[in-house]
Amino acid sequence: MPKVTIKSLQEKIKELELINECQSNEIDKLTAEIDTLKNNKNMVSIEEYALLLKQLEDQKQTTAEYKELYANLNKEKVKLKNKLKNFEKKVKPNARNAGRKAFSNKKVIKKIYSMYLDGKSLQQVSHELNRTGIKTNQGKEWSKSSIRFILLNSKNVINGFIGEDIYNSAVKLLNDNKKTP
Structure with missing residues (x-):
């Protein structure tokens, strides 16, 4: 399994939050369109109504999948944080590194x-x-x-x-x- 950093997990979580927000907005918009069509005196074709309902169901399914991915990423983030804490407890830090900036190449x-x-x-x-x-x-x-x-x-x-x-x-x-x- 490739190594994953907390920062990359946080970036993925932010991406999923944005996608989830877009999906929720799309669901709201489709629901409003369906409600307008139901309450409106104007007639629409059955095909158009069925298409809107299908789009709404697809959006709900996609949102559910993203929520599951988001939950899994959060679980991984917690695991990584715990692993990091355990590692930091095991490792004795170099006591002589006061004032030394870590090399980062x-x-x-x-x-x-x-x-x-x-x-x-x-x-x-x-x-x-x-x-x-x-x-x-x-x-x-x-x-x-x-x-x-x-x-x-x-x-x-x-x-x-x-x-x-x-x-x-x-x-x-x-x-x-x-x-x-």
């Missing part, structure tokens, strides 16, 4: 995790990024500590840059490497 973040999990050391990862001309947020060269900061930053998972499994693997590897002299 998704491509570079994925590259850092990939290189590290492929067996490169923190120093080798920083050398590779510096060699290719990639700079930090402050426009400086990468160091071991800046690579460690990226790898330990749980916001990379929260923001959808990497998966929780990749993050956990990197943290485990960092902790394992830290224990060996």
Whole structure:
């Protein structure tokens, strides 16, 4: 199942709300037309009346389907929020990140995790990024500590840059490497 962010769910919910509102307005308009035709002394053909009734039923069916989709999206949103809360409880935030703005280049973040999990050391990862001309947020060269900061930053998972499994693997590897002299 592809990863879905809360923001994308909120956008989908807004879209469905707009569609639902349009559908409701259309139902109201069709209902008013039918009522006008029923109360009006003017005659209409049976075919025209039947067509209007069919359109009304179709609109009601479509609205019901959108309401179901909307309800399902809200359920998914709640699940994602709960999953996020559970993840934030499990992850110990980096206590030394005061004043540091998180790096937000998704491509570079994925590259850092990939290189590290492929067996490169923190120093080798920083050398590779510096060699290719990639700079930090402050426009400086990468160091071991800046690579460690990226790898330990749980916001990379929260923001959808990497998966929780990749993050956990990197943290485990960092902790394992830290224990060996």
